[in-house]
Amino acid sequence: MNEWILIWAIVTVVIFLIALYELFKVTRPTTTIQVRFAFKLGGGAVVPIVATQKVKRLKTARFDFDYSNFDGNADLESVKVCENGEDCTDSYTIIIADQKVAITRRKTVN
Known part of the structure; x- marks a missing residue:
């Protein structure tokens, strides 16, 4: 008899904890995140390219962009990073090497 009471008590506590979790669950x-690249082509024309990504945690935000398949005369003019429409380029580390761009979030936020 005591075993059934113990099992009932454990099940009741588990159900209560699940209900509390669901009640106070924080959804992020x-x-x-939008990355805007501006490339200057051989003829002088500037071509914009926009990449967009949705993230739940900013500390995991990372972009890798390879533009080696562009025309050999394509030069990267600028990179701008926006979060929900606001310019946050200063919060990112941008590394450009061998026609590849690696962008990672510098500050740990949420």
């Missing part, structure tokens, strides 16, 4: 808002 999604952040939209």
Whole structure:
């Protein structure tokens, strides 16, 4: 008899904890990160390229962009990083090497 009471008590506590978790569960808002590249082509024309990513945790935000398949005369003019429409380029480390761009979030936020 005592075993059934113990099992009932454990099941009741587990159900209570699950209900509390569901009640107070924090859902993280999604952040939209937009990276804007500007490439200058051989003829002098500037071509914009926009890449967008949605993340739940900004500390995991990372972009890798390979533009080696572009025309050999393509030069990267600028890189701008926006979070939910606001310029946050200063919060990112941008490494450009061998026609590849690696962008990672510098500051740990949420």
